[in-house]
Amino acid sequence: MKYQSWFDEISTTKINKQNGQVKIYKLVLLLCMLDRGMYDWYKPVRAEEIALRFYRYLTDNDRIRDISFGDKGKEKLIHTYNQGEIIRLIINNPMKYWGSSNNRYTHARYKSGVFWIDISIDPEDYSHVYHMTRELCLTRIEKETNIPFDTKIDLYDEYVYLQNEVQNEKVAETEKESIILTRLSQGKFRNRLFERYGSCIMCGIEHRDLLIASHIKPWKDSNNQERLDVENGFILCPNHDKLFDRGFITFKDGGEVIVSNRIVGDVPRLSISDKILCNLSYGNMEYLEWHRDEIFEV
Ligand SMILES: [Zn+2]
Incomplete structure (x- = not known):
């Protein structure tokens, strides 16, 4: 399964939690990258390109703001956007922390001020991988913070379930991933309709x-x-x-x-x-x- 290790990584990457503070910096970095679009989201990015957006994501919602900047030394950021400090925060925390670990299972990379996700996406999968990444990211934020975002379905559980289901079917290995992704979107359609009727x-x-x-x-x-x-x-x-x-x-x-x-x-x-x-x-x-x-x- 080509993209599975990436999807796993979004759902399992370590999130720091202590004293009521939940650091979702990695996931918000990912959201900022996703906002660059379906074809470019995973490509190299510098902190200054996304600093303001990163700050907005962390401060638009009061509760997210408090768990992100409520600890000592960061209180000032709650009310004032300080570009220099936000850039330092992005580089030192999610970018370096996520991207320069020696863990070979991670897709995150960091080098000389540039961060990117090391993944190669086939042209026909751009849309699926993009949407799945976004959903997983939002779902994870919601799960870790208990603050609702705009998605209710736990796509990751469903992904794992479908993976097992497809495993037993007589389909070429190369087709399995796209079958799963197709069924996932059908599942989403179903859930939405059941919410309505x-x-x-x-x-x-x-x-x-x-x-x-x-x-x-x-x-x-x-x-x-x-x-x-x-x-x-x-x-x-x-x-x-x-x-x-x-x-x-x-x-x-x-x-x-x-x-x-x-x-x-x-x-x-x-x-x-x-x-x-x-x-x-x-x-x-x-x-x-x-x-x-x-x-x-x-
Ligand atoms: Zn009927």
């Missing part, structure tokens, strides 16, 4: 094992953003998922069901009727329009 939007079946996170515009036709967009999905039971997926049913913008003439005879047996009115969101509309045009067959 607790049951099949058509018949109300609630048992989680019977429910499917279904794309309105199918996975194969969607771009990366559409694949993860919660507006591009419904929770459906297997019966209604199949009908929707094969274009036997679709919805009007108002939520009324449209049934194909091909299955008129089975309508009473399929838990569909024109009385069903689904609660749709505004964001569903453009995807539904696509579904009515491309998937639904009268």
Whole structure:
């Protein structure tokens, strides 16, 4: 697995904690690097390029600020941005500390004022590796500080789980990593949909094992953003998922069901009727329009 040791490193790298202080400097350094974009985040960086951003991340949230600068000698930084001191802090702490350890398991490197992550990324993996790194980084910050960031899913646990799952499948070793990454984003899509709907939007079946996170515009036709967009999905039971997926049913913008003439005879047996009115969101509309045009067959 090509990127696994890097993902492991984000989730296990040592975080200093004492006297109520949690030093997330490494992770914030990584966040600052990630902000440079999908293709460049891991490349060499100097402290002065990211000093202000680094400071902002550590001070925008009051609680993060207190656990970062609350200890002796750093109190001044709580209220005043001192570029020189922040640069020194970045170099002496996360950059040197993380990057010049002799531990061969680390991907972090530091030399003459420059820090970088030593990883080679295949062009087709840029997006996945970038997003995964970001998620893992945010998840780790949240875990260590108990201060919520904008993600709830523990992707790392899921990654390990999928790794075991894929291990037993008959797939070429080289394809495994990309299978895992694809499933991870599907898992995320699923979780988001389950946060929005607790049951099949058509018949109300609630048992989680019977429910499917279904794309309105199918996975194969969607771009990366559409694949993860919660507006591009419904929770459906297997019966209604199949009908929707094969274009036997679709919805009007108002939520009324449209049934194909091909299955008129089975309508009473399929838990569909024109009385069903689904609660749709505004964001569903453009995807539904696509579904009515491309998937639904009268
Ligand atoms: Zn259903």
